[in-house]
Amino acid sequence: MSKILFFLLIFIAIYLGWRSFRIRQIDSKKKEQASKQDFIMVSCARCGVYVPQSEAYENNGQYYCCKEHCHSNQSKDQ
Ligand SMILES: [Zn+2]
Structure with missing residues (x-):
């Protein structure tokens, strides 16, 4: 049972890490578009x-x- 919990925790950690990476990617794209308008x-x-x-x-x-x-x-x- 503890093994299942361990893998579940790893899965959640990977998912959260991937999600914050995606959010940062989308944010930097938005900033890029904004800086193009500045130019x-x-x-x-x-x-x-x-x-x-x-x-x-x-x-x-x-x-x-x-x-x-x-x-x-x-x-x-x-
Ligand atoms: Zn002038």
Whole structure:
């Protein structure tokens, strides 16, 4: 009887180890996809500098490299 319990414990340990490995694999795939989205480069509508889309400031469908350029273009229109 104790042998059966021993093998059952080993089976559970292997299963839990495999499961956490799979979860980590899926997580790293998600992070990879997220970092690919980070890598879309957009150019600043004011100075033309390229910045990752995730770091760019968006205003009226145009991207800017920094807050100053975003606001300075706004004040021009007014
Ligand atoms: Zn700029």
